[in-house]
Amino acid sequence: MSHDGVTLRAIMRSVAFLTAGALAVPAVTGCGSEDPAGKPLAGQDIAPAARALVADGGTLRWAVDAVPETLNTFQADADAATNRIAQAVLPSMYRLDGNGRPQRNPDYLESAKVVETEPKQVVLYKLNQQAVWSDGREIGAADFAAQWRALSGKDTAYWTARNAGYDRIERIERGANDLEVRVTFQRPYADWRSLFSPLYPKDVMGTPDSFNDSARKKLKVTAGPFAVTKVDHKGDEVVLTRNPRWWGRPAKLSEIVLRAVPREKRADALAAGRIDLAEIDPEAAGRVTLADRAKGTATPLQGPNAAAALRSWAVANGSDEDAADEEITARERRHRAVVRYERQQRALGGFEVRKSLEPAYTQLALNGADGPLADERVRRAVARALDRKELAKAVLKPLGLPAVPVGSHLALSGQAAYADNSGALGGQDTAEARALLADAGWVLGGPIEEKKEKEKRKGEKAAGGEGKKAEKDSPDGDEGTYIVGEDDKAGDEDKGKGESGGTHLAQDGKQYANKLKQGGAPGAYAPKGTAAPAGAAAGPLAKDGKPLTLRFVLPSGPGSRSLNTVADRITRMLRKVGIRTEISKVKDESYFKDHIASGQYDLALYSWPASAFPATDARPIFAKPVPAADGSLNVEQNYTRVGTDQVDQLFDQAVATLDEGESRGLIRKADARIWAAAGSIPLYQRPQLTAVRKDLVNAGAFGFRTPVYEDMGYLKKGAKPAPGASASVSTSDG
Template sequence: MRAVAGAIACVTLVACSTSAGPDNGDRVLPTYGTYDIDAQPVDALRPGGTLTLSMAQMVTQLNFNHVDGAVDDVLTIDTMTEPRLFTRDARGVPHRVPEYLVSASVTGTSPQVVTYRLNPKARWSDGTVIGWRDFAAQWRALGRGDARYPVADPSGYDRIGDVRRGAGPDEVRVTFRKQFADWRKLFTPLFPAADYSTPGRFTGDWQSRLPVTAGPFKLGSIDRTAQTLTLVPDAKWWGRRPVLDRIVFRALDPEAALQAYLNGEIDVVNAATSEAYEQLAKASDSTVRIGSAWDEVHITLNGAAGPLADRAVRNALQQAVDRKALARVAAEGLPVRVPLLGNHFFMTNQPGYADNSGRYGTYDAQAAARALDRAGWKRPAAGRTREKNGRTLTLRFVLSQGTNRLGEDLAQLVQQMFGDIGVRVEIQSVPAVDYGPKYLDKGNFDLAIFRFTGLTYPSSAYAVYRRPVGTQVYENYGRVSDAEVDRLLGEAAASLSPKQSQALYNRADAEIWRLGHDIELYQRPQILAVRKGLANYGVPGLGDVDFTRVGWQK
């Protein structure tokens, strides 16, 4: 999974951490990669049935590679309906999917060449054979820097120099201009050439529809009135038929989702907040599943304009936030610890993790106040807002209306912390459907709290920290980066040595902290309430859910 931005709608939104964390007694976060899905053989499940899940908002752009479609719910839908060449196990190790790939390997190193041999049974729903042209169209749309394609993340694709047919019709040869260690993350999902061939199709063909599919499921219906999207098994699928008859996604805000679950209307709900866990731990016909995943919560700082364009101000705000206090609030009432994060690329108990936060992650309100004084933002009197050149130091904290109570509490605590050093924060709540396209994408905020999830391939984070090009900001919504970050991330992505790659990512991470890109907070625990009898679904660790195996026990 690539970096996915989402409002803290589910928090919000592995062993013990080596970084400082909240005091939660004997509670510990499950070992990194731990999963809890109630794994069962398919023959232990009853055929058919419906699984009803919630989603944060009604999705409209169903192209995950589009900047407006780069959210977790769209990725889930696309990986069920479009080719997923590799799937990851609970420890994040990728494995080829035989329904699409006979083989895939590096067949050259100077330059790097990856050769894919496709399953000849693999076809799009319109009958077209899946082939090299689909790979080529996706590369051209995502990796060639054409600003007419509003791409969420070109990383990896922008290192490809050529895509062409191999020795036969089922073979694809991808040649890289620059080495790319995480090549297995590319072309997953794979999209059809016909609907990626022009900028208009890249956007328009996926607006509230899936024009062509090639997965075990297809789009059954979209009901805007009921705010639901339904997937059903595709009779044209050449692999194992899914157990379920349908999967329904309902757009629900966190509180509505909690009540819907308690009322028996949906089958899974987030339980990673104290108020939710208190109710769900004792709910009838329900069980709680706990695990760990790549899931972080942070506050983005918009450095494009206004007071936060000054790095000294951003650094001061980093020191003004008591991260331990926020993590304690997030952990209250939960059965696991919520560790602070000192790294933007690795979770606290992931190989490669190092706490690079230094003074930028250490709470020191007095140092923050002195830094603002040096930056020219003076406090006219105690309890007053700082001023400079006739302007007050006022920041707009934009929250999605899909944010739950915890996210609101965290924003209010930050508001108080900044107020203590003379920074005024105005909290603005905006419609969930507008939060991404009208606020994050356009830089229409000073502060924003949300999550990135699923970055088990560290190169996936490049889009979050790379320098914007013109109007293309990728996923760097705060527009904060520099040439050194780009250089280090480029070298890290090219290194085939895990040790060297981890060292480079950590050097880049230290620079990201120094730049004041954001205020990294904590690693979010995975706690789900699941309807009893639901098998092969829950917390998949660092892996992917195989929805063909999800079903209800006999």
């Protein structure tokens, strides 16, 4: 799970009150009709080139967020870098294709199929006869069995983060020969293809001590095109070198160096030649694109800055010696900054931006544990107030990516389980949102506890000033809190703002009244009963003496600009139906632990990765919270605290159904009910922007597809990649 700029994953949403159980779910498409899964909204962008055009040798320096704390993907502190290393050095029985669907990996697996269903499900794996570990031992049943025992959950001495699927296995045994592995399940398991990817050697999985400790800092035995030769936490890098025992197509690169570089420093690192490939934010992408386009254009001190430069010259050459000295020093600093910027831009001209959509989506989470959002009608009203197309457009259109809202919580367009089930909740409808709020008892101009509300407003205004100041001081925002929609009498506050939002233009009532006494503006008064203009903010809603105000928690660190843009639009949409929003910006490192996971929020934006196996991987995200033995609430990964028995039952049925079509239908039904419960609202698929050295091929924005590490490399002199250019990216981030 992640929000734009922050990653956290254990690798790793009618006026009458409608319950999810009472909802009429749209009919699931039958086998004979058109597949609702569709196609991916964007393909991978990797500058594909035939292996014959790729030079032998070379080093790829690849930016990662951090050197991983563990190389064991099944531990709780595994991260994206852990997975990247595992993909390059360990066996995976299946890997994802361009549609995000699992495909057999022929380097390790000749075949795998269900050979028995009665009395129990049996899967027979036939391994590639050339597949061996780096110590020369054949990959076989002993490795499969060791991994099953470690991850089954039966032995708590193994510090595992997940055991889904492995807990359904009854036994693993050798087949007719050493290359066959028979896996017998005690309960049917539809997602059996998710298992043994990656596969660790029995040396790692064989004992709790080896599982817990030996694979954290090193992997002595591997079986991929690369091997781990160095993990340097002090030097912030992991070195992978070509595996001489690899039986598949030889790796083109001799070395891959995974180098830890913070995202806000990656443009500088690219320009300095420290990295060759890095996922970047829209601002850095704009710099790379501009460097490729703008050769010979004006420097930052030309054009619009000419007047400022003239004033600077006048001060520096005036009679005030102190002011002149300060100005000369400032001019020298500016000159050095300009020279440094121009030098970096020239260096960035050797890179290009390759872009796709990440296999993850950003959602608006609604905390249904308590407060106003515990009422499903209020959650549904929030959802009906949102124009998801506009939100997707704000982030993706400036990048030249398809701005299509995500229609499922459980899969993305192109994946087998995908279908747009958003109709179970309904689209944007301001009138319906207001009706739902009224039905829930939130009424326009309702009585508010005067004394408490007056004190609260004082605090809100003070916090609002700090929040606005922080926004002004920092383009990414800073820590602070402010209230959106404070002036209930203001008209359409969107007027006068740019498309990307900006400072909220609430008017002070006394100042406004004074202006009217002085004559005011024509049309300032309207006859009683005149309808509010389209898009105008609604008045305050109240219930039981309290206003309807939701706390919207956002990260404040680098990379959060897109989220803040989306949040600004959401607050304006909610304001139109009478919902006020209190925005709290918190530090990245505390965002999930102290706010999302602990339930200290009403609204929040964060992302979930898409899985090819939603019946297994998505269940804990949407499972109904249950009381634990100690009296606390066990929410698993369901941070919205919204769940239903029906959704749990559909997941259970889907994971136990071996008919793939039937299993997909059950997943789609579960998704429709998740939409109806309105605990989370999928907004858009996240953009994937990657800066890549121009001569580096078969690498970049991978989209759904698992990277093919042995094919990455640098073009031979004079060679050109296949057509399918990497398009440029706008400098705007929406």
